[in-house]
Amino acid sequence: MKPFKTLDAVACPLPQSNIDTDQLIPARFMKRSRADGYGGFLLYDLRFDEAGAVKADCPLNDTVRQGAQILVSRRNFGSGSSREAAVYALVDYGITCVIAPSFGDIFASNSINNGLLSAVVSEEDCESLLAGLQDGAETATVDLEALTIRCANLVVPFTVDPVWRTKLLNGWDDIDLTRSHAEAIAAFAAADRERRPWMQPNGTATANSGA
Template identity: 60%
Template structure:
């Protein structure tokens, strides 16, 4: 996964609250191999009519090259399916801006390079209003946690560890690996201070048993 610090792209508004993961990708599509891409399934039942044709006035159909989505509170709530993030990323979305997110969705987003930018509700409403007439270019800066929409600059909230993961392109394993020297030092100190707390290896246990018998 590639890290990033700034992103500039077209933003569109999805003026809805409680867009949950079941809406982001309906369960019936989740048996598809990820290698085939999930982008076509994103918000499928909103973007497409029952006959499979596109809903002409749906924001992401009008601007299929949008990479920033602005929505309302509680985005990504519902089930914990990581496929919801896959669908956004595979469609080409790099940033979702909203007043609040489902906790698991936000964590999954960061682990897949997608920024869940949490803004004040008034700022989300104002941004949606600015986008009412059509898409606009928006710039997002992870280093100072700001969003620039026209002449307006908004601040977003993001955990510092998540910021680090996105900038460096890390998932949880990469983050842990980055601390391997500190982990090794702690373990060495722990073994020295409390050797009795270290589990006996199986081979050591067998050797200890043989020694006991021989005595």
């Protein structure tokens, strides 16, 4: 993954609570190949009517918000089923950071593993960010190192799990994170060989092995 340190980008307000994974990508689109991209199906029923026409009142369809990489929404974002395709849809659309007061647990974990920051802010700060964007602010700056969000005249703090923050700052997946502890792992293994030599396989067959 690409390291995430600071993101200065177009931000889109989505002032709704309980945006669930079925809204993020309706199940009827999940038969399609990921190779084709899921971005066009993100929040499809919010962005388009039954005939497939663009809904003018959807914030993501606002011409000012085209190319948005930051999404600001209300609490319980990404609730519902565990479908990772919901994260794929956001990432394929171009969203790199979602800001909300709370997230579905599995969604948040899936987000980090796909390079998407789920930034947790207070309810009060969330409403201030939404108000700033709805009043004309077009961009925001998310600083993962400082754990701050700047938008218009606002500077608000956010939180993220420290391990997830480390992974994003370095562009690491779970394997990379494990490898970052290679020296400590090797030291433990060496000490364990000294402490419990009888636990170490010697690569030879025993009399009872049938070999």
